[in-house]
Amino acid sequence: LSRKINSELLIVINLVADAVIFIIIFFIFAQTHHINVLALTASLGIGGLAIAFAAQQTLEQLLGGIILYIDRPFVINDYIGLPDGTFGRVESVGLRSTKIRNSGKGTLTIVPNSSLANMSIENFTGAKKVVSLVYLTFYKQVLEDERALIRQVILESTREIFGIDS
Numbered sequence: 001l002s003r004k005i006n007s008e009l010l011i012v013i014n015l016v017a018d019a020v021i022f023i024i025i026f027f028i029f030a031q032t033h034h035i036n037v038l039a040l041t042a043s044l045g046i047g048g049l050a051i052a053f054a055a056q057q058t059l060e061q062l063l064g065g066i067i068l069y070i071d072r073p074f075v076i077n078d079y080i081g082l083p084d085g086t087f088g089r090v091e092s093v094g095l096r097s098t099k100i101r102n103s104g105k106g107t108l109t110i111v112p113n114s115s116l117a118n119m120s121i122e123n124f125t126g127a128k129k130v131v132s133l134v135y136l137t138f139y140k141q142v143l144e145d146e147r148a149l150i151r152q153v154i155l156e157s158t159r160e161i162f163g164i165d166s
Contacts, residue, residue, distance in 0.1 A: 009069055012095065057114075058096070064113030065095040073121045079103070081122040082111070 030037045052059060074080050074090050080100065081087045086109050088102040098116055100109045136150070 009095075060114040061096045061112050064115070064117040065093075067117045068093060068098070068113055074123050074125070078123055078125040081124060082116075083119055086111070087124075 027037060029035075030040070074093075076090055076093060078090050079088065080090060082100075086100060086102065088100040088109065091099040091101050091108070093113075095113070097110050097112050100111060101107075102109055134154075142150070
């Protein structure tokens with residue numbers, strides 16, 4: 001099963017790598033110019049804590065997105081079901097939210113990744129078989145040989161579809 005790497009994940013990895021390189025260069029610069037790095041780090045820690053409290057929801061959704069990237073309960077174009085009754089095809093998995101195109105209605109549901117990370121997700125794409133009952137209503141009496149012809153047409157037209165058991 002091939003896994004696609006989302007472009008947003010590459011952007012985040014690039015951003016984190018740039019930040020790490022910047023921090024290393026800054027510490028080298030501070031050491032060579034005799035700047036008190038310990039006091040600066042302490043003040044940055046307090047500022048970072050204040051920012052973390054202010055952006056708690058955003059950070060929660062970002063961490064939920066990272067968990068979804070690592071765990072991979074679904075990928076784009078998988079059909080998934082959620083406990084609230086949402087069923088559809090995954091259109092995109094972003095850092096903050098996931099977009100699901102609802103089957104039947106065609107509407108788009110946007111679910112925050114923080115809540116997806118805490119849900120039990122049912123992935124139907126990996127299933128071997130799907131149970132489907134088809135009811136046909138005819139407005140006239142169908143003869144036995146016509147029934148056999150209808151059954152034959154249905155069986156032949158669904159033979160190539162993976163997972164359908166006649």
